[in-house]
Amino acid sequence: MNAIGENAMGVLPYAVAGWLFLMGCYGLATSRNLIHAVGCLAVCQASTYVLLLAIGYRRGGTAPVFSDVTPGSRPVVDPVVQALVLTDIVIGATVTALLLSLVIQIAKRHRTVDPDELSELRG
Amino acid sequence: MSRRVRAWVLVLGGLGFAALFAAACAGLPHFGGDLHPYGDRAVRAALLRHTANAVASVNFDQRAFDTLGEESILFGAVLGTVVLLRQTRDENRRPPAPAPVAAPVRRYARLALPVTLLIGLYIVAHGQLSPGGGFQGGVVVATALHLLYIAVDYRALERIRPVGLYEVGDAAGEAAYLLVGTGALVAGAAFLANVLPYGTFNTLSSGGTVPVLNAAIGVEVACGVVVLLARFLDQAVEIEDPPADAPEGAAK
Amino acid sequence: MSELPVLLGLLFVAVAATATVLVRDPVRQSFLLSVLGLALALLFLLLHAPDVALSQLAVGSALTPLMVLLSVRKVRRRARDERREEQA
Numbered sequence: 001m002n003a004i005g006e007n008a009m010g011v012l013p014y015a016v017a018g019w020l021f022l023m024g025c026y027g028l029a030t031s032r033n034l035i036h037a038v039g040c041l042a043v044c045q046a047s048t049y050v051l052l053l054a055i056g057y058r059r060g061g062t063a064p065v066f067s068d069v070t071p072g073s074r075p076v077v078d079p080v081v082q083a084l085v086l087t088d089i090v091i092g093a094t095v096t097a098l099l100l101s102l103v104i105q106i107a108k109r110h111r112t113v114d115p116d117e118l119s120e121l122r123g
Numbered sequence: 124m125s126r127r128v129r130a131w132v133l134v135l136g137g138l139g140f141a142a143l144f145a146a147a148c149a150g151l152p153h154f155g156g157d158l159h160p161y162g163d164r165a166v167r168a169a170l171l172r173h174t175a176n177a178v179a180s181v182n183f184d185q186r187a188f189d190t191l192g193e194e195s196i197l198f199g200a201v202l203g204t205v206v207l208l209r210q211t212r213d214e215n216r217r218p219p220a221p222a223p224v225a226a227p228v229r230r231y232a233r234l235a236l237p238v239t240l241l242i243g244l245y246i247v248a249h250g251q252l253s254p255g256g257g258f259q260g261g262v263v264v265a266t267a268l269h270l271l272y273i274a275v276d277y278r279a280l281e282r283i284r285p286v287g288l289y290e291v292g293d294a295a296g297e298a299a300y301l302l303v304g305t306g307a308l309v310a311g312a313a314f315l316a317n318v319l320p321y322g323t324f325n326t327l328s329s330g331g332t333v334p335v336l337n338a339a340i341g342v343e344v345a346c347g348v349v350v351l352l353a354r355f356l357d358q359a360v361e362i363e364d365p366p367a368d369a370p371e372g373a374a375k
Numbered sequence: 376m377s378e379l380p381v382l383l384g385l386l387f388v389a390v391a392a393t394a395t396v397l398v399r400d401p402v403r404q405s406f407l408l409s410v411l412g413l414a415l416a417l418l419f420l421l422l423h424a425p426d427v428a429l430s431q432l433a434v435g436s437a438l439t440p441l442m443v444l445l446s447v448r449k450v451r452r453r454a455r456d457e458r459r460e461e462q463a
Contacts, residue, residue, distance in 0.1 A: 009378055010153035016385045018144045020392045022137050027396035029133045035401040035446050039408055042439060043392045046415055049431075050388065053422045056162060059155035059378075063423040064166055064177035067252045067325055071170050076177070077423045078162030079169070083181035085419075085427045087193040090258045090344060093434045093442075094200035097351045100446045101207040104358060107450045116126075155378070178426045246429070254425035262433040348438065355445040359452070 013054035020047035034103045034113040038096060045092045049085045056081035173321040174330040175252045182256070183336040187315040190336075191300060194343060198297045201347040205290070208354040215363045221276045232274030239267035247341035251330035257337040261344025269352060277360055286353045289346040296343025303335055384418035405443040412436035 027040030056078030064079035169180035243263035250256030304315035322329035391411040412435025419428035
């Protein structure tokens, strides 16, 4: 395999993480519906998962679980970043629930979920 | 802010982020590299404490205090959702009429419910050995219960799901985590230190406090998710809006 | 090339995320969110993170889309009720 391909693969996962974040932000800023905006925020969250796990990856490594691998026989990928991502996924879902319940309350009070109409109401 | 100004701010921010992020990534070790100082140390510590699943060891032993913070966020988010989605005084509750369920769906869900429940409990119990643990298993258990909604109807789900009890369970899970941590203090070690005997490597009772904390998290996550879904289902299926001429609408 | 699966997984995630943002209807978005959850779970598995993949599978492909759908139903029901009142 050539060096250029090697280099491209070396940064591609980071580029994907950055792309997810930018796309999520674009969706958040242009959304016409608060429920859609919450979905875009979930895309932003996913970018951090990809970034962290990409940093922890090791070529030729295996999962850091030793119930069927003799310790020391194979290199393993980084368990610390995995632990961070693992908890954040579940926490992220509950925070998404909190945001969605805020949206439901907004819909109840103002009878709209369009952010533009909401700022007109206030002004 | 007009739509055009917002678009410009977005473009500027996006370009700025892209430039800074690219510069930062240029300084990161390349994807798949061999340099993982924290990972290597965490694996060594996990093996010293007889925990086969290094990720569980990081979550519930080496960084247990951090997980306490995480689960407090979870607890707070569930609490906030419960408060926001409660039934207000001007809202009516109309229980949905039972709907017929196709026989194959019913059969499938009846079969899948106990199996899924069992898998969820297995995942919680084996968190220190194989991939899994309280966070994942809790979500599986909670979603398994909702197969009853698919199999029978909403009322059957409500019967096996006294929400108040699950709210207590959520708090009990959080409290159990704190109590295990305080128990370490009583034993003369640091808060949340792993004070229990480490056990035999790769058996169900290995890992010291890891399986105990896993169970506490499992209870909290399962109950929390059940409560969350119950509130959302309540709002979507049962609770009706006040009529448009209600005082609240007039006050706007 | 040994990293072809990871490459494909990354591209799958990027495409799914782009589609999730670009689809404007929340109901269709919730479907794409669960596809994105599945894509992420697959990628995590390829990156040797089975713990994370399990978590993502349970949360991303089932729980989050379900809550989005229930919220849509609540908000739409309100809009529908109002329209009915206006007609009456």
